[in-house]
Amino acid sequence: MALIACAAALAVSVCGCAAPAGAGPAQAAAARFLDAVRGGQGAAACALLAPEAAESLAEEEGGCARAVLRLGLPGQGTVKQVAVWGDEAQVRLSTDTLFLHRFAKGWLVRGAGCRPDPPGPYDCEVEA
Incomplete structure (x- = not known):
């Protein structure tokens, strides 16, 4: 959760800027x-x-494959903003916010089903 808090703070600092390098691949990974x-x-x-x-979802009954579907993630929405800083990214949709990390094999989702949770940054259904 601390990483997601840090990511959210960094994403806010890049609001209003042109889409950064790497935004396309991060957005594509979120869409997949x-x-x-x-x-x-x-x-x-x-x-x-x-x-x-x-791994956190694999601990649920039925394993990751069933658990991720039971969460009721929105699964669609209009992209509002993509922010990338280094190996971290945030993809904000009209219905959801996802946090991603760039690994050697590409962008992978670290947080999904995330909504702002004042006074904290985000509360996520899926998180690393």
Whole structure:
């Protein structure tokens, strides 16, 4: 959660700027994850999660593939903003906010189903 708090603070600092380098791949990774969830493809969605996030869901009954589908993530929405700083990214949709990390194999989702939770930064259904 501390990483998500830090990521949110950094994302706020880049508001109003042009889309940073890496925004396209991060946005595409978020879209693939949400498409898998919307399509009922739990195993595919779990493959797009950061290892820590997938492990946290794997502990649920039925494993990650079933758990990620039971969360009721929005799965769609209009992209409002993509912020990238280094190996971290935030994709804000009209219905959800996702946090991603760039690993050697590409962008993976660290947090999904995230909503602002004042006074804290975000409360996420899926988090690493």
